Amino acid sequence: MSKDIAILGVGMHPWGKWGRSFIDYGVVAARAALKDAGVDWRAVQFVSGAATIRNGYPGQVAGATFAQALGWQGAQVNTSYAACASGSQALAAARSKILSGECELALVIGADTTPKGFLAPAKGDRPDDPDWVRFRLGITNPTYFALYARRRMALYGDTVEDFAQVKIKNSEHGLENPNARYRKRFTAADVAASPMVANPLRLMDVCATSDGAAAIIVSSLDYARRIGRSDAPRVAAISTVTPTFASGMIEMPDIATDSAVAAQAHSFRAALPAKAYEEAGIAPSEVSLAEVYDLSTALELDWIEDLQLCGRGEAAKLLRAGATRVGGRIPVNASGGLACFGEAVPAQALAQVCELTWQLRGQAGARQVSGAKVGITANQGLFGHGSTVIVKR
Amino acid sequence: MSEKTERPFLEGWFAKGEGSAHLIGARCTKCGTYYFPRQSRFCRNPACDGEQFEEVPLSRRGRLWSYTNACYQPPEPFIAADPYVPFAIAAVELEREQMIVLGPVVQGVDVEALAVGMPMELVIETLSETPTERYLAWKWKPAP
Secondary structure, three states: OOOOEEEEEEEEEEEEOOOOOHHHHHHHHHHHHHHHHOOOHHHOOEEEEEOOOOOHHHHHOHHHHHHHHHOOOOOEEEEEOEOEOHHHHHHHHHHHHHHOOOOOEEEEEEEEOOOOOOOOOOOOOOOOOHHHHHHHOOOOHHHHHHHHHHHHHHHHOOOHHHHHHHHHHHHHHHOOOOOOOOOOOOOHHHHHHOOEEEOOEEHHHEOOEOEEEEEEEEEOHHHHHHOOOOOOOEEEEEEOOOOOOOEOOOOOOOOEOOOOOOOOOEOHHHHHHHHHHHHHOOOHHHOOEEEEOOOEHHHHHHHHHHOOOOOOOOHHHHHHOOOOOOOOOOOEOOOOHHHHHOEOHHHHHHHHHHHHHHHHHOOOHHHOOOOOOEEEEEEEOOOOOEEEEEEEO | OOOOEEEEOOOOOEEOOOOOOEEEEEEEOOOOOEEOOOOOOOOOOOOOOOOOEEEEEOOOEEEEEEEEEEOOOOOOOOOOOOOOOOEEEEEEEEOOOOEEEEEEEOOOOOHHHOOOOOEEEEEEEEEEEOOOEEEEEEEEEEOO
């Protein structure tokens, strides 16, 4: 039996700092996705929301919050929280419901309203919370991105100019994306002139936090066939695996890795796509495009290698050859990525799937990857959360 | 000024001492896995059901795995001096423990003085001060 589900519709609220409730953004995205799918809201049988932890109780029960805002209609409801992978977990919940036959049509939705500046921990003294400990020491999220970046420079000879090229590429990709927050061309001089945040990363190397919303209407393949949408892009895999002990990479918010004295060290980032490829029965060589979590410019290069789109240490070479831009062999972040969007945590993993859907339908306009058949996403967040989704045509 | 109370920013995470400053870790008596911060209940190695740990000083020296700095003032609970003074941050690989431990780098050593692979040692230094308290923390310092 196929484990695929159909993506009937996608919709987003543009990313930005709009200063409104995350509920407003979510409803805009949901209505756009419903319209795109051509289905009535009242036909949706399952609402799967990705939680936002910065917007009070309504954010913690996002599934129900959106169901009410769209108009209670008796659907089943779920809310998932998995940091940056929240959207993928919400999608996985919908897939399980559909594949088990409990429902045929589901709405998956995530939205966020974010504060300004560094993402900071909750208030109060909590020495037992690793997130408190690291901020007390002055270790912020960009600290980790910068450690990875410096490590690449030492191991593979990547340069800050390479990192700037990721920003330049992504800014060009996002120029005409109506949902992107930053739609401005950046030059190497712009990046070099931006203030240093965490050496070697400058402000233009690090992604912002944004408001935004993304929604997806998914269904069983049978339902898609019945409404004449057999050709809809399909979710072919969702990987939300945890790390495997001993996790060898220093990860937010920890101040130490696992000790690899008694067990082999493993890479969490590489494990996420590996599981997805296996589940989809798709090889890295079959991938047409990738949407990856460029929390920093340098991190995009790590992801390219974790996705096995090139050998370890070879991503900068791929970048320099133009292979990762639209028109190249394997375009990465055709949407513009986090560089153009900024991060809206519960919406971001779904936004990646929205982009793949438009690309696979050939509806991506100026950033269209020609002949796109298979797309893959990758993201990672705090506390062992991360995900990869594969969408195929 | 001299009446400030000096105290570790976290109790029981590290020990002072001239030439013997160290992080206080734990080691599973069954599989040998090291922990920092300390673990006292259950071993997290999925192949081990150990529940007994011995307190161990972690290696005082290691190799610099990577490094960066904090050019902008971190948010609370970080306690910043006024004006804020940027500082470097090191990720140091401990050979015996097979783990990487983060920490600030001592005052006066910025990224220009650091290189991946160089030997580092642990010291205890002031992390931050309030009008009444001086908080101590572990820091990494280039080793001779």
